Amino acid sequence: MLSIDAARFLGRLAALAQVGRDEQGRLTRLAGSEADGAGRDRVAGWMREAGLDVRVDRIGNLIGLWDPSGTGAAPVMMGSHIDTVIDAGAYDGCTGVLAGLAVIEALREAGQAPRRPLALAAFTNEEGVRYAPDMMGSLVYAGGLPIEAALATVGTDGTVLGTELARIGYAGPEQPGFRRPHAYVELHVEQGPVLEREGIAIGAVEDLQGISWQEVTIEGAANHAGTTPMALRRDAGVAAALLVTWLRERARAGNGRSVATVGRLRLEPDAINVIPARATLTIDLRDPEADRLAAFEADLAGRLDALAREEDVTVAVRRLARFDPVTFDPRLVRAIEAAAQARGLSVRRMTSGAGHDAQMMARLCPAAMIFVPSVGGLSHNPAEHTKEADLVAGADVLLDVVWGLSGA
Amino acid sequence: MLSIDAARFLGRLAALAQVGRDEQGRLTRLAGSEADGAGRDRVAGWMREAGLDVRVDRIGNLIGLWDPSGTGAAPVMMGSHIDTVIDAGAYDGCTGVLAGLAVIEALREAGQAPRRPLALAAFTNEEGVRYAPDMMGSLVYAGGLPIEAALATVGTDGTVLGTELARIGYAGPEQPGFRRPHAYVELHVEQGPVLEREGIAIGAVEDLQGISWQEVTIEGAANHAGTTPMALRRDAGVAAALLVTWLRERARAGNGRSVATVGRLRLEPDAINVIPARATLTIDLRDPEADRLAAFEADLAGRLDALAREEDVTVAVRRLARFDPVTFDPRLVRAIEAAAQARGLSVRRMTSGAGHDAQMMARLCPAAMIFVPSVGGLSHNPAEHTKEADLVAGADVLLDVVWGLSGA
CATH class of the missing domain: 3.30.70.360 (Alpha-Beta Plaits)
Structure with missing residues (x-):
């Protein structure tokens, strides 16, 4: 059974968590900031090392494409975000982006060539701390907010998002939505107490609260x-x-x-x-x-x-x-459950209490999410933590689900 | 039936309300401030014009004495305060001080010589806005707070009360409590809605909330x-x-x-x-x-x-x-009721919800208060208002009660 490279995945999570720390050691990578730019540079570099075709769209979404079969078909997309709240933890968002990268690398290094292309997205401004609304990059990608309106958004600090994206070098040429995915799967930390309290390793997220x-x-x-x-x-x-x-x-x-x-x-x-x-x-x-x-x-x-x-x-x-609430794709939810069970991991269906990019992508294609436990249910907090074994288990489930979707 | 000089009383209330107004017209005479000093100068001047022997004690209480019979006995004291909150009304405190002055003038000008001396006090820092606690001058006068501790009080603006009193010329030589009163009667605006709501002219305050x-x-x-x-x-x-x-x-x-x-x-x-x-x-x-x-x-x-x-x-x-709550002297309360009734004024017994100098003076001697209606129950507010007829009625009741106490 194929698995991701745990050490590399965890090492990159730790490395990315050092980008945007202040003198007091607090982690803050607000969308469009210098720190966001530095984090994007790091992730884009890793994408290129992994052989991905790295694209940036007009709202700054960073998207890596891998099409080893050269079909040009609709890709199976993974993704999440790397922007953070103020004084953030290391796992919210980054886990999904770096796990997606680990999935592609695992397949590539095992010599597996999926039939469908794979795509990996780091969406702009999921947190919405500096610019409202949150989940903006995926909302624009899904056609829910005009690109011009999004770029003109004035932040809490008086800056304009479009100007800031250009300043940090992430006002790209691609039209948002330039690749309509075949499916979208996002791994994320739960940010709540349910999985830890019940001692369950994997959440198969079947819906998301309105x-x-x-x-x-x-x-x-x-x-x-x-x-x-x-x-x-x-x-x-x-x-x-x-x-x-x-x-x-x-x-x-x-x-x-x-x-x-x-x-x-x-x-x-x-x-x-x-x-x-x-x-x-x-x-x-x-x-x-x-x-x-x-x-x-x-x-x-x-x-x-x-x-x-x-x-x-x-x-x-x-x-x-x-x-409005979002109901995720039932077949994808079943696929997540099945993948967890096949690896001997405990799994339960659950509802996401927080908003995520997956809810916007669900407007474009079948989508679902994989949750892993948050220690103490904490998030948006420097004490945010998910155990290494849980992070790796989540990434492996993502690997199995994506491999299944991409036409093994 | 003797009455106070309404025009002079109301004119002084209006004049005192002009002392301490800022460019925007807001009235503020915080204890120990320049404006407080200017207000004290005005009141002390009126006391001297009325023939009073004006004394200042170490905590700055301004006390005018009138002893036409030369007995040197314990005086019947009237009083209240002239310090205010920020953006204050014209009536809180000043009403009682200036009504007391009007009472003494009415008796003097009518050729009446009470057997007991009369005293009129303007107590320091009743409001407690700049220096805590409130009702400080009367508390010190009644022996409830050592004078040295009171003078060392540091204000919200970092000033020291003793220094400020000296600066404005009201750090006097008398020991607080230098005249133990025979009785104390204070006229005050109600600062609540009860009298107005019930259409009653005079409140005979029988107790004060803890x-x-x-x-x-x-x-x-x-x-x-x-x-x-x-x-x-x-x-x-x-x-x-x-x-x-x-x-x-x-x-x-x-x-x-x-x-x-x-x-x-x-x-x-x-x-x-x-x-x-x-x-x-x-x-x-x-x-x-x-x-x-x-x-x-x-x-x-x-x-x-x-x-x-x-x-x-x-x-x-x-x-x-x-x-703790204070119960006022029942005989004084009955005297207030009787005086109101004798003038054909509606009267009810009531409780003071706010703190007043009278509660401190009640530690020294029999004490009670006379309330007059507050329009809309408003106080500590520039909209604070009491009708002229009610102010004058209250001062006349004070006159009658004090005349009765001073041994007509």
Whole structure:
């Protein structure tokens, strides 16, 4: 049974994790930055060493092509991203890109020539930290966002993405989507606690949660904390707290698939002895089923109306982001399960709670994802970690699935 | 029936409200500031014009004495403060000081010589905005805080109160408490909605709420908002919200006298898609009865223990301030009621929700307060307003009560 070169794969993961560290040792490779450029140079160099035909498209997606049979057919694509959040871990994104490279090298070095071409993509700006929206490179590649609009995006630091890509040498000539894949498979760290908690090595990701982001502003009336009787208060902070607790109960009351999070909450005037006049909070709702996500949103809208009446406050809602859930290709999911089982690895079907490039590529072709366990469920955090054996097992499953798809 | 000179009283209130306005027209006379010095100069000048013997003690309390009978007995003291919050209204504090001056002038100009001396105090740093604690001048006068400690207080701007008092010329020679009053009566705007809502002219303040200020820090675990199932979360924000709603219910469940406010609440890391790892909030509990306040605090401590267990979070509490409730002198309260009724003014007994100099003076002598309505219940706000007729009515009631106490 063919396997990837574990030492080379892990060595490159470690090497890439050194690109973009600051004096304090913190890893940050924001999309379009110098550090992103340096990371891309490293990955592109490894692609060329592996004999790939390296292309860059207009949104900066870095794509290596290998067509040993010379068919020019639609490729089986692997990929992920190498941009990071601020003070990031080493595994989010890079694992999928470097595992894809290891898969091609394993086949090539074993003298295997797949019938279909293979492609490996490092998509631009998956994290969306500097430029919104996230998953931008794959979204543009899949035709979901016009290239001109994407290039004109102004970042949190006032920069323009197109200008920054040109500056770091990754404003390429290819039209995004220039190769429509036959299939897309992405290996990624889970970024959640499920696999580790259940002691399972491989996640066969069958769907991906829809996401609804809203900002809610509640306006009550500031007043003296000592002299205002409870019955006469219009406390925006209490209204916000009622909303937070309702969201938790509503999420729990379902079948366990809906999640709701209030990550930001600000009170004004923010004084110990003044009843809050205004509360501003964000709501992050996710569910893998479109109908359930829409029902949660509808219930939330109703709850906000009731809250305004019951608490004598006004409530304003601003939509920040909305992605429908994605169902991955069932045959690909079965192929991932089968490959794991054939290697004696424990496997379970699961839902991705986070967004990934695979959800955009699913608009173009059959797609699915392979997850490997995150220690402690941590991600977007320097403590992010996946055990070496799990990383290698995931890359080997990717190898088997891609080999099967490419027409062994 | 003797009355105060309404036009002179209201004119001085308006004049004093012009001292300390900035270019934008905002009124700020922080304790020990240049503006405070200018306000004191104005008030001291009016005291001298009224024939008072003006004294300043070491903490800067400005005290005018009038002893027409030459008895040297313990004076009946009136007073309040002229320092303000930032962007203040015209009435908080100044009303009581200038009404006291109007009372003395009314008696003097009518040829009345009270048997006991009268005294009028403008206490230093009642607001506590620049130097903590608030009500500092009256607290020192009543022996509740050593003068050296008070003078060494470092302000929010890094200044030292004693240095600032000397700079503005109000580090006086008298020992705080140099005249122990026979009684103390303070007129003040309500700073709450009760009198206006009930259409009542005069509040006879029979007690003053105890105050308990605490800061609570809840520590959970940051995690991905999409990938972390509801059942596996340790959400510090949800725990904080449960606490906020519990506080409201606990306050409401009593007899309507307890109030609870969460005015500040901060989440960390404060990101839309990250479960809050830490919530920091302030709790302001008030109740006019010591036992009830203590019971509320005990219930809160129990609730925090339960919350830590139920939500798998850690909870740390820091005490910020604590003042026991004050019960004012029943005979004085009855005298205020009787004086209001004799003038045909509607009157009700009530509790002060805010802290006042009178609560400190109650340690030294029988004390009570007269409240007049605040329009809209607003205070600590440039929109703070009390109608002229209400201000004058309050000053006339003060006149009658003081005349009765001083041995007409």
